[in-house]
Amino acid sequence: MNELGFFKNPTQITYGLGAANQLRNIIDQQGYKNVLIITDSGIVKTGLIDQLTRQFDNINYAIFDGTKPNPTVENCEAALELLTEINAEAVVAMGGGSSIDVAKAVCLLSTNEGSIVGYEGIDTCSNDLLPLIAIPTTAGTASEVTTFTVITDEERQYKFTVGGIRLAPKWALVDPMVTKSLPSHITAATGLDALVHALESYTSKMATPISKALAREAIRKISGNLRQAVYNGDNITARDNMLMGSLLAGLAFNNTRLGNCHALSHPVSAIYGVPHGVANSILIPHVMEFNALAVPELFSDIAEDMGENLAGMTLMERAHAAVNAVKKLSKDINIPSDFSHYNVDESQLDRMAKDALLSGNIAVNPRKTTYDDVINLYKKSIGGVKVGTI
Structure with a gap:
């Protein structure tokens, strides 16, 4: 029941x-x-x-x-x-x-x-x-x-x-x-943010049948329309589906909270000024890889909703297909793969990790998360050579 x-x-x-x-x-x-x-x-x-x-x-x-x-x-x-x-x-x-x-x-x-x-x-x-x-x-x-x-x-x-x-x-x-007037780079970052809302709501420990239904429909609408909205902003069908997807994700996470991605993104934005949507977009593949081991069946659902061909795959292969689908979408819409453009470095890792652990989102993340886990997730997202802030 x-x-x-x-x-x-x-x-x-x-x-x-x-x-x-x-x-x-x-x-x-x-x-x-x-x-x-x-x-x-x-x-x-x-x-x-x-x-x-x-x-x-x-x-x-x-x-x-x-x-x-x-x-x-x-x-x-x-x-x-x-x-x-x-x-x-x-x-x-x-x-x-x-x-x-x-x-x-x-x-x-x-x-x-x-x-x-x-x-x-x-x-x-x-x-x-x-x-x-x-x-x-x-x-x-x-x-x-x-x-x-x-x-x-x-x-x-x-x-x-x-x-x-x-x-x-x-x-x-x-x-x-x-x-319709939203620039393509903001369409990309905010659209990925909306997808993260749906992903984290669907896998939250507080998820319910209603929130899961809303989150899955949001995943389908956003992943199926974000590219079109970015590269053809006048496509009102894509804009419509994106806005409805964002709304459905909001109704879902308003009841479930989110997860590690949002907990970790806030310190990065507060200290380094990284736009919220960009911070979430960079962090989410690493958080998904971390969480997939705990709830692979949920990530298999996500891969299906994002249109991945899952024929012949094991459960864990299907779960990792969800991670790859998000990576492909991010790459297609030119979201940075790491924080190297924002001067994020290891000097603030301890502070960022402690701030992230204060978030209530950590408690509802599907995999138990320690201080060392947060440090490792940040290290994976930092990237290589640091350049001027953009």
Whole structure:
């Protein structure tokens, strides 16, 4: 008998072409008169914010576009100051996971005192948050439906997580059309990040029948469409499948957490500034090789979902075929194979390993993981000659 456990999805999702145009309906239904838009400068340059604000006739709004790729405590404080100036009743986040993460933090701080640093952990705030409407522009983080926000404390060079049911956006407007302007290299990195979400959710110790079904469909959609989305960004079918795959993966890992890959990626991003999606993409083959010995049957499923020819293979051969499939996909879309371009070296290994082991994702990884295991995984991902940061 299947033991379900639990499944949560507190966000109301509107999905489809033109979903972003439903924003004004929500604003009018709720009676909001003052709204803060949180985004980044890259999204502003695409013209997407101009399109969005055409829905804001007779609405007082301000735009915070200072979000960094790895959002910081300072980002949150600056956006909160602007929210306070206009007395915003709701927040609209348009962008990738970084903008939505800042928006979550701002919505928390608007109704709870102190710095976001003080809310690290799960269910650490007492008051309900300001309402958040999330419009993702990447098929990557699925932050539009998750109950977590990840913020970088630059003073400590440390990424920390704030979580809890209150962190989930109240509404998500998930529109494939707004992802068409995404550059190919960001499409690649965020798409691999979404695949990692699905892979780690499917193999998580907390996986349930519902989460597994969502994760497997996400694996099929992402692995079958990411190449097309990268090399033909106007292919709306590929963009649609990628965004749906990202959303399904988010709904899955929101209930299962993730695994070693995400635990190890956060210190690399916090210390060396490696983009989150790139960090996950570099680490995931090594983490998969490590985990395949513990749950080869799950990795066999992944190989099948990624379209590998498994005829005549043993169980372990099928499991390793999943690793090779991910490596091939990464290579095809020009994801770096190691961290050599980011000056990551062995000088920070001890610090990174200790930070990684603080993550709750380690506990749900399918294979028990020690300090030495983390060190070895980092060493495999570092690469050879170090060059200037890109």
